[in-house]
Amino acid sequence: MEGSEGNSDAVSPHPWQSYNTVYTTAKAGMEGVDKEKVQRVVYEMSKGSKYFQNEERKEAFIKQKIDNMRLQFSKLSHSDLSHYQKVAERRILELEASRDLSRIWLHVDMDAFYAAVETLSNPMLKGKPMAVGSMSMLSTANYEARKFGVRSAMPGFIARKLCPELILVPTDFKKYTHYSDLTRKVFQRYDPNFIAGSLDEAYLDITEVCRERNVKSEEIAQELRDSVHEETGLTCSAGVASNRLLAKVCSDINKPNGQYVLPNDRLAIMTFISSLPIRKIGGIGKVTEHILKEVFGINTCEQMLDKGSYLCALFSQSTADFFYSVGLGLGKTDSPQASFRKSISNERTFSATEDEVLLQKKLDKCLVILNHKKDEPCKLMFAVELAEMLSTDMQKEGLHGRTLTLKLKTASFEVRNRAVTLQNYINSSEDILKHASKLLKAELPVSVRLIGLRVSQFNGDKSGATPDRTQKTITNFITSGEANRKKDSFSDVTDHDFISDIETDPSIDVGHTSQLDSRDPFDGNHSLDVNHQSCTLWKNDGAEKVQTSGNDAASSHHSACTEMLGSTSFQGQFEGENVNDGSNLLEEDRLNSCQETTMLWLNDYKCSLCGIELPPSFVEERLEHSDFHFAEKLQKEESSIRQTSIPIQSQDQKHRINRQSKSKKQKLSQREGRYTPIDYFFVKE
DNA sequence: GCGGATCAC
């Protein structure tokens, strides 16, 4: 399958057309963009990269999924179809009966928020194409830049190709938080229980305001937007509708600096929904859109109802319900009290470009900490750092969890998760590290570009023990909005189970509105964002105290961590390293490494390759250091071979990856690969 | 309970 893709690449005169990126989907500010050109540039810049290859792999997987569904689809008999037709009709009627037109929801969305804030603080940027982020990743772009096809989540180096004049501004999260706070003070005046979706958007139930002041929702929206502009200097867009799903769609319609009101009228809603592309709906992303289009020919929300019988035939009930509710324009209308986090995590991608000197400094620090930390192997450095950061974060919120998940992203962008559920609840860095190490060691050797740790199943989280709370009738399901499958869908879970945790945590006020999503996803310095990681109360001004108190500590901790993290050479260690766990399996590697060592150390303490000095007593450390050079050497050789490698080899790699991720047995066979000499390093991912 | 995938921001 991958081979045929390669062929079509060579044959097709426009190969970029088949490279499906998310960058050309219709979004605000993308009108009039030469999509063909954007597609071509993105393709040209990506072609051949590890990232690109992984995208192709995923694409092939989705195609297979689509083929499978088509097959299932074609197998449906007439009697099947008539049966499903009845089921669908009944379901749709039930959902229709749950329609609630009594509330008025407003969705506010700041226009190009980060970019707009940066322009406020530096007026020189005004009118020029600009984006916030780095050469690796953009968080947002202003409207001048969007004209060139520059988009959020696009790597900066591709954006520069599309728009050579593009100005890149690094993220400054403190600034965005400050302005976000200002906007929220305005929101609060209209709905004290507003839902902060992220730093730059919020949902407000303006039913009461409209009623009390006897004003139209349209005027409220205009007034709110004017207030936001007056108090921040920033523009925003708003959408008003009978539920949150529709309000969100509406806020996008007249963006930027505009608004759209959809009346609380069934006919108006059905008309509005009828021609709406499904991709506009929150929860329907690239893949779902693709599947629905390719398998059922569904492009608009209305068609969700037309093809209702197929949907309930091939999807689960909850998924089909979601699709139907989209077709009917139904959404959440309730005001959730609070939502509690269900997991906490920490992950880091290692930069591939690392200065040699910097690298050495890191290694030195590694050794210091290594010594301090007793016997922790050097290559678990990343895990050490992550565990410490995670533990710190957990302690800030008084969280204890019993499930630990290790996330790895290999050099070929394949993502793997490995989890354990423990008897006891943990939150110390030592405990986290102990179990993370086990999980990690079981995966070695592997070349990784990212490591992540996540803890879930918190002490006091009884959601699994009270399934009756989440088991609802179909009517409840829709009216409470769970059919939307969106993040606060469990907001109706009562909070009595969490009280013990909350009360012991000084940083959390009872009755708070949580903002789990407020962390800046793109900010390299995101650790600064302590306040948004914990639950913040917007009903109280006390939240601000929490913010400032956490920042400094996190900041200094972070800077120490970033210096530690991220180097190609360390990645190499994950491949060629020798874990000091006494395992016989590893002994051979260790011997090899010792031979290297004797060649390496001058007068028993000075490295002949880089000059670092490690006292004779630092036996383990010197061994690790040797491994480092050894891995480095291997990697250099590997990359030089890869540069001249032929496509067949990468095919081979893919097969190995696929096999290996299939079962645990395969993982064992991979481990046996340790006995294979050098060329082993060239074929694994 | 685990792991892969999808989605949002």
Added chain:
DNA sequence: TATGGTGATCCGC
């Protein structure tokens, strides 16, 4: 040179 981080949910085992 170079394609992120955090959290949630669903599905199939």
